[in-house]
Each structure stands twice: as C-alpha cells, then as structure tokens.
Amino acid sequence: xxxxxxxxxxxxxxxxxxxxxxxxxxxxxxxxxxxxxxxxxxxxxxxxxxxxxxxxxxxxxxxxxxxxxxxxxxxxxxxxxxxxxxxxxxxxxxxxxxxxxxxx
Amino acid sequence: xxxxxxxxxxxxxxxxxxxxxxxxxxxxxxxxxxxxxxxxxxxxxxxxxxxxxxxxxxxxxxxxxxxxxxxxxxxxxxxxxxxxxxxxxxxxxxxxxxxxxxxxxxxxxxxxxxxxxxxxxxxxxxxxxxxxxxxxxxxxxxxxxxxxxxx
Numbered sequence: 001x002x003x004x005x006x007x008x009x010x011x012x013x014x015x016x017x018x019x020x021x022x023x024x025x026x027x028x029x030x031x032x033x034x035x036x037x038x039x040x041x042x043x044x045x046x047x048x049x050x051x052x053x054x055x056x057x058x059x060x061x062x063x064x065x066x067x068x069x070x071x072x073x074x075x076x077x078x079x080x081x082x083x084x085x086x087x088x089x090x091x092x093x094x095x096x097x098x099x100x101x102x103x104x
Numbered sequence: 105x106x107x108x109x110x111x112x113x114x115x116x117x118x119x120x121x122x123x124x125x126x127x128x129x130x131x132x133x134x135x136x137x138x139x140x141x142x143x144x145x146x147x148x149x150x151x152x153x154x155x156x157x158x159x160x161x162x163x164x165x166x167x168x169x170x171x172x173x174x175x176x177x178x179x180x181x182x183x184x185x186x187x188x189x190x191x192x193x194x195x196x197x198x199x200x201x202x203x204x205x206x207x208x209x210x211x212x213x214x215x216x217x218x219x220x221x222x223x224x225x226x227x228x229x230x231x232x233x234x235x236x237x238x239x240x241x242x243x244x245x246x247x248x249x250x251x252x253x254x255x
Contacts, residue, residue: 004213011209015202026195045166047194051158054198080210080227087203087234091196098195102187 005076009069012079014062016086018054023090025050030101108168115160116246122153122204123239126232129207133218133229140215147208150235154201165194177252185252193245200235200242207231 029036029046039049069075129146132138177186210228217224 008206008210008213012206015206018202019199022195022198045170048162048166050195051162051198054202058202076214077223077227080206080224080231083203083206084227084230084234087199087231090199091238094195095192098188098192102184102191 006069006071009076009079010062010065012083013065014058016083017061018058019086019090021057022050022054023094027097108164111160111163115157115164118153118157119243122150122157125149126236126239130229130232130236133225133232138218143211147211151204151208154204158201173253180255182252185249189245190249193242197242203231203235
C-alpha cells in the first residue's frame with residue numbers, strides 16, 4: 001500500500017460521512033423548521049447550506065482519515081464498498097422520505 | 105435572464121455529459137484489461153461535469169427557481185413534481201460529486217489493481233454504475249419538473 005491508496009481511503013471515508021451528514025441535515029431541516037431557517041440565515045439558502053456543510057465535513061473527515069490511516073492499512077476495497085452501500089441506502093431513504101413527506 | 109438561462113442550459117448539458125461519461129467509465133471498467141488512459145480521461149470528465157452542473161444548478165435554483173418556477177408548479181396540476189420529485193432530486197444530487205471524486209482518485213491511485221483485475225476494480229465499477237443510474241434518474245426528474253412548470 002502506498003500514499004495514493006491512503007488518499008483513496010481517506011476520501012472514501014470523507015464521502016461516506018458527508019453523505020450521511022447530508023441525509024441527516026436534510027431530514028432534520030424538514031422536520032424541525034428552525035434548523036432549516038438557520039441554514040437559510042447563515043448560507044443564504046438551505047440547499048447552499050447543505051452543500052457547504054457537506055464539502056466542509058468531507059474535507060475535515062478526509063484530513064483526519066489521512067492522519068489516522070496507515071499506509072499498510074488494507075481497507076481500501078472495504079471503504080469503497082461501504083461508500084456504495086451508504087450512497088445507495090441514503091438515496092433510497094431520501095426518496096422514500098420525500099415521497100411520504102411531500103404528500104403530507 | 106440571459107445568465108439564468110445560460111446557467112440552466114449549462115446545468116443540463118454538464119449533467120448529461122456526466123451521465124454519459126459515467127457510463128463510459130462503467131463500460132471501460134468492465135473490460136478484462138481496461139485502458140487506464142481512457143479511464144483517467146472519463147473519470148476527470150465525469151467529476152468536473154458534475155461540479156459544473158452543481159455550480160450552475162445552484163445559481164439557477166437559488167436565484168430563480170424558488171421565486172419564479174416553484175410557485176407555478178405548486179399552483180398547477182402536478183404539485184408533487186416539486187414536493188416529491190424536486191425535493192428528492194436536489195438532495196440526492198449532492199451525493200454524486202463526492203462519489204465521482206472517489207472514482208477519479210481511485211483510478212489515478214490504483215491503476216495496478218485495475219489492470220490486475222483485483223477487487224478494487226469491481227468496487228469502482230459498481231460506484232460508476234451508481235453515478236450513471238442516479239444521474240440518469242435525476243435527468244428524468246428534471247424532465248418531469250420542466251413539464252410540470254409548463255402545464
């Protein structure tokens with residue numbers, strides 16, 4: 001394993017956490033209006049807030065991951081698979097959530 | 105208005121280019137001996153297309169859609185096009201640039217694993233399939249939303 005694999009593992013972890021964060025922030029914002037208003041107040045628009053927070057969380061977690069993962073760590077494939085499952089589940093979850101939330 | 109329409113057109117075209125290049129990536133990764141150079145090119149095109157689509161979509165969505173398009177859809181015969189389709193579309197889209205970035209870095213970081221047909225290649229192919237399918241669904245959602253706005 002070399003430094004390039006270390007970078008791949010770090011950004012895979014960063015993406016997993018960013019996707020989970022977007023999902024949680026979106027659902028909390030829909031169910032608790034003051035949080036959505038806070039996003040609008042700080043970032044001009046709630047969607048810009050979610051976008052900005054996702055990028056900030058991605059950069060932070062990737063940076064921390066780059067410190068924590070060793071070059072010998074052999075979990076690149078595991079993290080790529082975890083990213084796929086998290087992205088799939090988060091997509092399905094948000095689609096189902098808006099299907100029911102949009103009808104109410 | 106010109107900048108707004110330009111941003112909408114660039115948003116759509118860049119998104120479609122991203123979907124097509126994600127499909128090219130998927131096909132390339134399914135080859136027994138992939139061409140690393142073309143995989144690198146397609147992965148860069150995929151990532152930057154979705155970044156461009158994200159930026160131009162944000163410009164149009166924040167400055168125009170909420171004020172001028174959303175009220176028309178909500179008052180029309182298909183309010184679900186905003187309440188369900190647009191709401192889901194605008195949020196799940198945020199996943200794509202991150203996954204596309206991981207694919208791009210993966211292809212640049214692990215050409216030996218891809219050529220050696222090791223498990224990372226299969227994982228990158230699945231992630232490319234995810235970007236392609238979700239991107240295509242989002243494009244179809246855009247068609248539905250445009251149709252609802254014209255009703």
